[in-house]
Structure formats: C-alpha cells, structure tokens
Amino acid sequence: MKLIIAIVQDQDVPSLIDDLTEKEFRVTKLASTGGFLKSGNTTLLMGVEEELVKEAIKIIEDNCKTREITTSLLTVSMPGDTYIPYPLEVQVGGATLFILDVDQYIKI
8 A cells, every 4th residue: 555645735625536436546635835936735535455556646646737817926135125026937737746655554
C-alpha cells in the first residue's frame, strides 16, 4: 500500500476528484495554502494499492495542467518608501506528488 499526497490548484480539484472516484480511488480533501503566491490549493490524500499507483498518477496528470498567470508582487526600495506593485508572470497548476510507503492500513 502507498500513500499519495497530491498538492493541486483549487481549480483542478473538481474534475480530478470526479475522475478519481469514478475509478474507485478513495480521496480525502484538505484545504491548504501555497507559500509563494499564498493562493489556495488543495492537498489530496489517497491510500492506493501498489499496482494502482501508476493509474492514479495518470489521472492526476490528465487533470492538472500547468498554465501561466500574471500576478503582482509588492517591492520595497527603502524603509518608509511606498510599495510599488511589480507584475510577474508565473507558472501555476500541475501537481506536486509525494508517494510514501504505508507501514499499516487499518480501517475501523
């Protein structure tokens, strides 16, 4: 048994969870926040049999596409000066996966 921890953008979650549950993967959804853009994302926890890990990864790849957005970061030149918004193109989307061995799985 493996534990897949998938961190994905909020907008990719509805179709991803639909596709995962359609293939009978069990998913636990946790709200989380990214560090760089401080935007909402979702962390999914999935207990997956080892022989089904590749199928789960394929479903995640199919639903979580990368895209570019323009955002503005605030910069400060000197203390006391005004904040100047600075536009920045960043790549978002996709998924970050952690796949861990599960020592025990107990369902009560």
